[in-house]
Amino acid sequence: MQDLKLVLDLGNGYIKGIIFAKEGDSTVVISKDTVKTKGMRKGKILDVDDFVYSIRALFESFEKKLGGDFIDEIYVGLSHPDMKIKRISEQKRVMNESIQQDDMDHLTNLISETSGEQNYETIKIIPVQWIIDEQMRLKDPTGMQGKKLEITADVFSIPKNFYNTLVEVFEKLEIDVVDIVPNLLGASESAIDFDDKDLGTLLIDIGNNQTSFVVYEEGFPITYGVVPIGGEEVTKDISIGLQVDIKDAEKIKKEKGTALLEDQSQEDESIDVAFLSDVITARYEEIFEHINEYLVQLGKDSRLPGGVVLVGGGAKMNNVEKLSKEYFKLVTFFGKDKVYNISDVSTKLQYINTIGVNAWVDKYGVGSGGFSMSMGVGLGWVKKVIKYIKDMF
CATH class of the missing domain: 3.30.420.40 (ATPase, nucleotide binding domain)
Structure with missing residues (x-):
């Protein structure tokens, strides 16, 4: 070992x-x-x-x-x-006959200098692509001819x-x-492969206090987002709706909860199963609604052939994949390590x-x-940026 x-x-x-x-x-x-x-x-x-x-x-x-x-x-x-994910682009004129390493270094340093946000700490700067003359997307533009070079990067920050x-x-x-x-x-990196990213796929990670998501198409992430709602809100809804202690609500959620009640004849002497299902479904629909707003803005609602991939502890809720399929009008899978x-x-959602x-x-x-960021400020950042982009393809 x-x-x-x-x-x-x-x-x-x-x-x-x-x-x-x-x-x-x-x-x-x-x-x-x-x-x-x-x-x-x-x-x-x-x-x-x-x-x-x-x-x-x-x-x-x-x-x-x-x-x-x-x-x-x-x-x-x-x-x-409260994680913030924003996309930043920087561009420059190419002064030589072809694109040089100095041109790339200049742009990566600009991203580093301009990515900060007040009261937030940048933990990752992830390059998305290099663009030459607003048309050609490349993993390595060195030596290519063009008049303008642009880099697009995603910046991840936490309070x-x-x-x-x-x-x-x-x-x-x-x-x-x-x-x-x-x-x-x-x-x-683990739950969706290159084919998923190329087809167009929505990855949703449902955590305890937040739901994070990313949309891929043609191999690139086209948007990220964070919804500050997760499994804890479902537990609170159950506690209020059923008028039970929060610990009992968590136990009920895990043992008897379901996002969709398929069999209306199910009975339980201790709780109203149909009401419990309605409470849970309403909160998951709220999460999906926030995500779908992003898809609508991108013109990708119900238009992602790769479908939806669910990960995170909150994705363990019974029938949540069926609710996702019904809501997004897209085939839905549970994520697994590929x-x-x-x-x-590799098949346990909480470990993905x-x-x-x-x-x-x-x-x-x-x-x-x-605590330095992998692609952030510091010695060797430019080389790591270039390596990251090359490895994406």
Whole structure:
């Protein structure tokens, strides 16, 4: 075994961890575990000590299973209800007879300098494409002739206070985190392949406090979005609707909840099953409605041949795939890992993001250390940008 790598998914409901290793040319799972998140709600770390306790509990679990200081690298996968994802383009005139490395360096540096937003910390800048003379899209424009060169990139940012608290948390734990990767990038790497991205596919990650999504077409992401609604809102609706304690509501959701009640004859002496289904369906429809607004703006509503791919813990709700198919008028699949095909985790929706972050790191490399962004400010960023674009094709 070599290159032991821990990937943490810092969810609002649960913190998940998987230890990956290389066994020859294969990637294998050495250990996995999940702990309840304490000290964090709706993307805000309210109690640093409780949050530290949650992560430490996960580490202690791994140590009991494996023993010793076993991890070579640690990566963090992250979703956040207030994450901002914006697309930025920069362009310049080409002064030489052909496009040079200096032209590309200039544009990548411009993206880095202009991508910041007040009270937010940029954690990833992801190049989408190079464009020559507003027509030709290329993975590497070096040496090509043209009068104007443009780069388009997507910028992922999280609230600065949350970012700073994360830094404090890992300092308390004395953990060096190599990189932070948005879960949506990870899921895009593992749950949908090139054919899905080329056909036109909507990937939806339903978490505890947010739902993230991305639309791909012709191999490129054409839009990202975050809806600040997730599984916790469903639980609250059940608690209010059935007038039960929030913990009982969560239990009812997991054991008896369904997004669509197909059999109207189902009965339960303790609860109104039909009413429960209506409550759950209404909240999931609200999530889908927000996403569909983006599709309508793009002219892609009911027009994505690759259909919808669902991942995340919230996608485990009974019949949610049938509701998605009915709402979006698109074929719907549950996401599964298409990279490693590790039998015990590759088909579990709650682990797709964690597996995906590992796949993303394996393919595109890492940041410059600490909490630096992989494609952000820092030594070697330009080379990493160019490598990322080349690897996309």
